[in-house]
Amino acid sequence: MKNHDHSEILKDVAGQMPLDEELAELSELFSVFGDSTRIKILWALFEREMCVCAIAELLKMTQSAISHQLKLLRHAKLVGSRREGKTVYYYLADDHVRSIIGQGMEHISE
Amino acid sequence: MKNHDHSEILKDVAGQMPLDEELAELSELFSVFGDSTRIKILWALFEREMCVCAIAELLKMTQSAISHQLKLLRHAKLVGSRREGKTVYYYLADDHVRSIIGQGMEHISE
DNA sequence: GTATCATATGAACAAATGAACATATGTTAT
DNA sequence: ATAACATATGTTCATTTGTTCATATGATAC
Numbered sequence: 001m002k003n004h005d006h007s008e009i010l011k012d013v014a015g016q017m018p019l020d021e022e023l024a025e026l027s028e029l030f031s032v033f034g035d036s037t038r039i040k041i042l043w044a045l046f047e048r049e050m051c052v053c054a055i056a057e058l059l060k061m062t063q064s065a066i067s068h069q070l071k072l073l074r075h076a077k078l079v080g081s082r083r084e085g086k087t088v089y090y091y092l093a094d095d096h097v098r099s100i101i102g103q104g105m106e107h108i109s110e
Numbered sequence: 111m112k113n114h115d116h117s118e119i120l121k122d123v124a125g126q127m128p129l130d131e132e133l134a135e136l137s138e139l140f141s142v143f144g145d146s147t148r149i150k151i152l153w154a155l156f157e158r159e160m161c162v163c164a165i166a167e168l169l170k171m172t173q174s175a176i177s178h179q180l181k182l183l184r185h186a187k188l189v190g191s192r193r194e195g196k197t198v199y200y201y202l203a204d205d206h207v208r209s210i211i212g213q214g215m216e217h218i219s220e
Numbered sequence: 221g222t223a224t225c226a227t228a229t230g231a232a233c234a235a236a237t238g239a240a241c242a243t244a245t246g247t248t249a250t
Numbered sequence: 251a252t253a254a255c256a257t258a259t260g261t262t263c264a265t266t267t268g269t270t271c272a273t274a275t276g277a278t279a280c
Contacts, residue, residue: 006164013157025218027146034141036134047123054116086226096217107206196247196256
């Protein structure tokens, strides 16, 4: 494999690439969407805020599993939480979540 | 952990959830975006179509690694390819890619 | 204080994943 | 046919990831 020439192409494209650090952050964000449990949680929160055990009941999974995933979603700033007594309610953090998932749905519906 | 009541909530939310199969497909789509090598490839293709070895050179990775990733991107229908002699050119398949990545970028820039 | 409920966290393990290496396939030119 | 190049694929290996289990924290009621 002796590589034909790409000098022009690389000059064009390399200049437009964001920093490695930004692209890494971006891929980390998408990998948070890349799990069906987390997608289900986000979709559930489209409707209304919910407490941890309600989500667990809805998805028929353990409270621990849900809590671990909510931690990831929180760190990615995709959900927020508020405490009310013993109960912690989670809600969608912003509308990027909706539009990203919406675009994804459009893509697979083709 | 003795679970307080959620019957109303679950009735509301459960009805709005897509099928498990759809949500799994959706999460699989996002997990394709969830790797920095693949994000870099997609970003490069924003500018212009490129052949495999040009991408490898741009990202300073082996041709094999790039080809494996392109296979995943092809199966997810995020890129298309056309052959011209020995060379295979890859290009963005559609504009969902741009808008998904764009929304992701907006989200992390806050 | 103790008891109970709701949530969070740490450790352990199985399953999935990305990259490297070697090799195979496909295309062109001679 | 052979040689050379571009891409694809199979295998191996190290790392990451999602879940379960056991335990810890936080909050309310008594």
